[in-house]
Amino acid sequence: MEFLAPLWNYVLPFILVLTVLVFVHEMGHYLAARRCGVRVEVFSIGFGPEIFGFTAKSGTRWKFSAIPFGGYVRMFGEQAPDNQTGDVAHSEQEIEVSFYNKSLRQRAWIVFAGPLANFLFAIVVLAGLFSIVGQPYTPADVGKVIPGSAAEEAGLKPGDIFVKIDSTEIKRFEQVVRIVQLSPGRRLSVIVTRNGNEVRLTVVPKATEVTQFGSKQTIGRLGVSRSGGDMVFIRHDPLTAVWEASVRTVVLTGNILDALGQIISGQRNAKELGGPVRIAQISGDMAQAGIIMIIQFAAILSINLGLINLFPIPLLDGGHLVFYGIEALRGRPVSERAMGFSMNIGLTLILCLTIFVTWNDLVQLRFVDYVIGLVT
Numbered sequence: 153m154e155f156l157a158p159l160w161n162y163v164l165p166f167i168l169v170l171t172v173l174v175f176v177h178e179m180g181h182y183l184a185a186r187r188c189g190v191r192v193e194v195f196s197i198g199f200g201p202e203i204f205g206f207t208a209k210s211g212t213r214w215k216f217s218a219i220p221f222g223g224y225v226r227m228f229g230e231q232a233p234d235n236q237t238g239d240v241a242h243s244e245q246e247i248e249v250s251f252y253n254k255s256l257r258q259r260a261w262i263v264f265a266g267p268l269a270n271f272l273f274a275i276v277v278l279a280g281l282f283s284i285v286g287q288p289y290t291p292a293d294v295g296k297v298i299p300g301s302a303a304e305e306a307g308l309k310p311g312d313i314f315v316k317i318d319s320t321e322i323k324r325f326e327q328v329v330r331i332v333q334l335s336p337g338r339r340l341s342v343i344v345t346r347n348g349n350e351v352r353l354t355v356v357p358k359a360t361e362v363t364q365f366g367s368k369q370t371i372g373r374l375g376v377s378r379s380g381g382d383m384v385f386i387r388h389d390p391l392t393a394v395w396e397a398s399v400r401t402v403v404l405t406g407n408i409l410d411a412l413g414q415i416i417s418g419q420r421n422a423k424e425l426g427g428p429v430r431i432a433q434i435s436g437d438m439a440q441a442g443i444i445m446i447i448q449f450a451a452i453l454s455i456n457l458g459l460i461n462l463f464p465i466p467l468l469d470g471g472h473l474v475f476y477g478i479e480a481l482r483g484r485p486v487s488e489r490a491m492g493f494s495m496n497i498g499l500t501l502i503l504c505l506t507i508f509v510t511w512n513d514l515v516q517l518r519f520v521d522y523v524i525g526l527v528t
Contacts, residue, residue, distance in 0.1 A: 165436050167220050169450050171197055173270065173457050174223040180269025181225045181262060186210075188258040191249040194226040227251040227262075260476045263469050270458030271401060277451040278397035279390070285444060286385025287396055290325040294344075294376045301375020306355035308376060312344040325378060332357045334410055336372035404455050466498025 174197055185192050191211065196202075198217035205215025217223075229250025247253050251262070281287075292314040297303045314322040317331050318341050331340070336359035344351050357372025388396055431453070438449040462470040471494070479485045486494075 163436075165438070165446065166431060169446070169453060170431075171220060172450060173273070173454050176269050176273045176454065177266045177457060177461070178223045178225045180265040180267070182212075183269075184262040184265035185225065185227050185251070188254055188262060189249060190251050190254060190262065191228040192225055193228050194224070196226075197223045199224070229253065256476055256480060260473060263472045263476070266469055267458040267461045270454045270461075271405075274401050274404075274451040274454045274458075275394065275397045277447060277454070278400055279393040281444065281448060281451075282386075282388050282393040282396055283390055284387070286387040287393075288324075288326065289384050289386050290378065292322045292325045292328055293378065295378040296376065298375040298377070302355055302358045302373065303375040306342070306353045307351075308342075308344065308353065308355070308374075309346065312346050312351070314342065314344055315350065316343040317341070328374070328376075330407060332374045333371040334407060334414070336360070336370055338372070401455060404452060405459055408456060408459055465501055466494040467502060468498070471498055 178195060178197070182192055182195055193211070194213045194215070196213075196215050196217050198220045199222060200218040202215045202217055205213055207213050227250075228246070229252045231252060251259065254262075294303075294308055294310055294312040294314075296310060297308055314325075314328050316322055317328065320327065320331060322328060335357050337356060340355050340357070342353045342355050344353065355374060357374050359370050360373045361370050434449065438445040461468050462473075464470045464474045466472075466475075475486050475491065475494075
């Protein structure tokens, strides 16, 4: 039964996490649509043939489908009658509950509610962890400076306490690690306190290639460590936990955008982009590390999902919001021809990106080398 180990250890945790996040995302669309008086015909987790489901009194078909990678909410009247197939005339009652009949603000809200639900889910999950388990906290002091490192070249000394890096106020050592890792070869302005006095320094983290979760990545290394293992978990009251979780969500969102910007500008290698295979691997690793780790990973992945869906790419929620923005400026909707052309471009981009990141995953996991070895 050893051949089933990857299924239990990696595939199932990945599907479980993805199912929860997809449900949260689509529930955001569903609740907003119902709030605006739109009739929802289908709420599906997954694509393809239905495995099982039921029809609610509201008329919505809730179902699980065969392909568990994604999901959708289908609303009545997503297009105007003139643009729909067939010549069926809608009654006044049907027009009233149709998506196309809603105001521009309502349609935009329904679309935006999906990504928003993912961000709110991350805040709720992190707030729960910070309240029950506690928020990890490590003082941002320097215990040791490695000889020949970027830290030594910059003049950092044992006992220094990080106060600020560029425009970011530093409270925890984890912040230092994260900023440095995202800044290989980039000049950073650092303020530390030394013997009660502020000292300003400039450091340039050295670019270092490492392997994380089977993926080669280039990160920055400063060359400092802490002398003690005095990480503590500070439990917060509910209000403070929500605030800290919100701040953490904003920081994580900024880190993702920063890393993506570095890839686009060429500062980081595009091979670092991961796809479903790598997410499955990380999901399995987190599940084996414990329930706390998998819950925390789910929160981070939810932020990624919400952010990706806001990218201005046709087919994604962000693409629809761009169309609504154009409609607001023009005073009339984008033509069906332009919409269809844009959707085809968006589909092509998404397919190409999916193939690219999946190929990255297989190369990083040496699956390609394994297959080549079988035929040579």
